[in-house]
Amino acid sequence: MGSMKALLALLLATLYVASRVAFPLEEVEAVGLVHLEAEPLLLQARLLPGEPWLWVGPGRLAPLGQNPWIAEARLEKPRPGAARLWVRERRPFLPLPDGSALAEDGTLLPGGGPLAPGPRVEGKGPLPKEALLALARAYPEAQRLRYTPAGLWVDLPEGTLFAPEPGLLLEYAQAVRPKGEVYLYAWGVSVRP
Structure with a gap:
């Protein structure tokens, strides 16, 4: 019985060593990258040539989850000795004053400001991510979005809109807008040409 256990242990040790040597990772690629x-x-994922192919698994992708630019990452092993890292990046949407950007899902992307196509964002106070994203979608022609604790401004080619809360601006997005400064309140609308 003791020799059977020793033989089994030797067999397992041999298989373990063989799995680390017999199929090394020879070909590694990353696909889907736009900015990264x-x-x-x-x-970072430890997908390097020479690593044991059999031991390369999805657990290696955990460190990539800390990168705000990565929305999704998958590991594919198309054949023995090959691994492919498939990445879907977040897209910068709203440029922020500090050079970062908000992605379409509200994630803060460091350094993404120059790549963001949306209107410039300026403001003071806590960043109202959801409100800014909703306003940028509701007013695609906006040139600038501003925020303060007092409210939000949308600068358009034909004028400026202000409201103390984003809901009023979102409701007004469907209305015919006069030129000039438009102030929206729960009790009414004030227009300055």
Whole structure:
């Protein structure tokens, strides 16, 4: 019985060593990248040539979850000795004054400001992410969105809109807008040409 256990232990040790040597990772690629570079991501996920292919699993992607630019990452093993890191990046949407950007899902993307196509965002106080994203979608022609504790402004080519809360601006997005400054309140609308 003791020799059977020793034989089984020897067999398992041999299989373990063989699995680390017999199928090394020879080919590694990262696909789906737009703004990120492959090499640092592969290094972070420990997807390097020479690693044991059999031991490369989805657990290696955990460190990539800390990167705000990565919306989704998957690991594919198309054949023995090959691994593919598939990445879906978040897209910058609203440029912020500090050079970062808000992604379409509200995630803060460091350095994404120059890549963001949306209107410029300026403001003081806590960043109202959801309100800014909703306003940018409701007013695609907006040139600038501003926020303060007093309310929000939407700068359009034909004028400026102000409301103390985003809901009023969202309701007004469907209305015919006069030129000039428009102030929206729960009790009415004030227009200054």
